[in-house]
Amino acid sequence: xxxxxLSFLIPLALLxxxxxxxxxxxxxxxxxxxxxxVARELVSLAQDGTLAADVGAxxxxxxAGFAIGCGLACLIGIVVGLSRTAERIIDxxxxxxxxxxxxxxxxxxxxxxxxxxxxxxxxVAIGAFFPVYVNFVAGIHGVDRKLxxxxxxxxxxxxxxxxxxxxxxxxxxLLVGMRVGFTQAWLFxxxxxxxxxxxxxxxxxxxxxxxxxxxxxxxxxxxxxxxGKLTESGMRAIENRSLRWTDTLRTST
Amino acid sequence: xKAIEVRGLTKxxxxxxxxxxxxxxVAPGELVALLGPSGCGKTTILRCxxxxxxxxxxWFNVNGSSGIVFQEPRLxxxxxxxxxxxxxxxxxxxxxRIDELIELVGLSPAATKLPKELSGGMAQRAALAxxxxxxxxxxxxxxxxxxxxxLRRYELQRQLRTIVEARGLSALLVTHDVDEAIFLADxxxxxxxxxxTIRAELxxxxxxxxxxxxxxxxxKDDVSAVIPSEAEGSRITSARTTC
Numbered sequence: 183x184x185x186x187x188l189s190f191l192i193p194l195a196l197l198x199x200x201x202x203x204x205x206x207x208x209x210x211x212x213x214x215x216x217x218x219x220v221a222r223e224l225v226s227l228a229q230d231g232t233l234a235a236d237v238g239a240x241x242x243x244x245x246a247g248f249a250i251g252c253g254l255a256c257l258i259g260i261v262v263g264l265s266r267t268a269e270r271i272i273d274x275x276x277x278x279x280x281x282x283x284x285x286x287x288x289x290x291x292x293x294x295x296x297x298x299x300x301x302x303x304x305x306v307a308i309g310a311f312f313p314v315y316v317n318f319v320a321g322i323h324g325v326d327r328k329l330x331x332x333x334x335x336x337x338x339x340x341x342x343x344x345x346x347x348x349x350x351x352x353x354x355x356l357l358v359g360m361r362v363g364f365t366q367a368w369l370f371x372x373x374x375x376x377x378x379x380x381x382x383x384x385x386x387x388x389x390x391x392x393x394x395x396x397x398x399x400x401x402x403x404x405x406x407x408x409x410g411k412l413t414e415s416g417m418r419a420i421e422n423r424s425l426r427w428t429d430t431l432r433t434s435t
Numbered sequence: 436x437k438a439i440e441v442r443g444l445t446k447x448x449x450x451x452x453x454x455x456x457x458x459x460x461v462a463p464g465e466l467v468a469l470l471g472p473s474g475c476g477k478t479t480i481l482r483c484x485x486x487x488x489x490x491x492x493x494w495f496n497v498n499g500s501s502g503i504v505f506q507e508p509r510l511x512x513x514x515x516x517x518x519x520x521x522x523x524x525x526x527x528x529x530x531x532r533i534d535e536l537i538e539l540v541g542l543s544p545a546a547t548k549l550p551k552e553l554s555g556g557m558a559q560r561a562a563l564a565x566x567x568x569x570x571x572x573x574x575x576x577x578x579x580x581x582x583x584x585x586l587r588r589y590e591l592q593r594q595l596r597t598i599v600e601a602r603g604l605s606a607l608l609v610t611h612d613v614d615e616a617i618f619l620a621d622x623x624x625x626x627x628x629x630x631x632t633i634r635a636e637l638x639x640x641x642x643x644x645x646x647x648x649x650x651x652x653x654x655k656d657d658v659s660a661v662i663p664s665e666a667e668g669s670r671i672t673s674a675r676t677t678c
Binding site: 328329331332334335336346347350351353426427428429 | 485509511512522550569
């Protein structure tokens with residue numbers, strides 16, 4: 183944790199530059215609000231309760247969508263990772279779907295599922311699914327065959343082998359996928375909320391644009407940055423804790 | 436009954452015959468070294484016996500359960516030493532023996548360490564303990580100390596010798612180290628050629644010169660005639676009980 187202040191150098195410099203630019207009147211206030219205005223807007227949103235409602239709605243959608251997408255990715259990933267046949271059947275289709283630019287799904291899902299919570303959670307799940315799936319399958323494929331042989335000489339069944347060797351040995355890949363998947367979940371959430379919602383951080387963004395309130399837009403952006411950073415740090419902490427056994431540059435002390 | 440018996444074993448990879456109609460045996464309580472240069476097929480023989488390769492022809496039998504120690508420790512990185520040693524344990528009796536095995540290989544102070552915290556020698560000792568967890572009667576050893584430095588190797592060899600004798604184990608040790616074979620084995624089989632055949636068989640007490648001469652020979656003065664060779668094409672059967 184030493185030299186933590188190094189990580190704050192750039193944010194502080196940006197804040198100072200932002201304040202300088204708005205204070206000097208270089209940019210018009212209806213395009214860029216000053217830090218003070220943004221802070222004031224943040225406080226007023228927090229006081230009238232809209233902030234908690236928006237942040238809460240977004241978090242619920244992200245967590246639910248991530249749980250579904252990640253769960254499905256784990257199930258399909260382990261089947262594809264362990265069986266050549268399953269890989270031949272499933273993987274090409276999934277890779278083709280993955281090649282579709284993510285936001286192209288938005289109109290279709292909205293058309294199918296309407297503008298309710300289902301549609302947003304589905305989109306978030308799609309977003310979370312692919313990073314988890316891809317990294318998990320790569321992790322399984324990367325498991326050392328020599329370890330599998332140890333299971334074989336002990337006569338382990340396929341299921342025991344998957345559970346006791348393949349899963350833990352592939353966990354680094356899975357955890358990286360989950361971290362990237364969570365970031366992607368936020369991205370899809372904003373896309374869904376921008377297009378159709380009545381609350382959430384994406385809604386706050388869109389509303390700010392429509393009523394020309396740069397302070398509101400910036401509040402939403404800052405909150406998204408904060409949420410994204412917090413989930414990323416949380417996932418990284420889980421990763422570091424559970425991967426202490428790996429012998430890599432990152433875990434070396 | 437022999438602890439290990441191999442008759443007319445043949446293994447090919449593609450059109451490359453690794454060994455052909457190979458026969459050998461290990462008597463109960465005997466430690467036999469299979470000595471030969473790197474890449475001559477020694478390991479493949481052991482892998483056949485462990486069930487990791489399927490021979491193309493021939494017959495072998497490993498009497499009773501076997502444990503195998505590979506060239507590399509092959510420990511599970513996410514389990515500590517105790518977890519690794521316990522990996523193959525199925526019954527409460529086997530589980531109850533784990534601490535004793537860790538003690539046996541001198542790893543008690545390191546029982547809760549992760550593999551990445553172990554030296555090469557310690558890791559290989561953990562692998563040896565893991566191979567003993569089901570109380571095997573036969574040990575298959577694939578150059579277990581090849582990656583350990585010379586001083587540690589001597590210590591590990593002595594330890595292995597003690598364990599094998601104390602538990603009355605039979606063992607087949609694959610090695611390319613002449614001194615290791617002399618030090619550990621009751622009997623040494625010298626393997627060489629392509630496809631590999633047993634070039635010479637030396638009893639305990641053989642000296643370095645004899646062994647080196649056998650290794651260097653082109654196999655014309657084949658001593659392996661003392662070992663019966665089975666008719667070719669006999670059925671592949673395996674009477675191995677566990678692992």
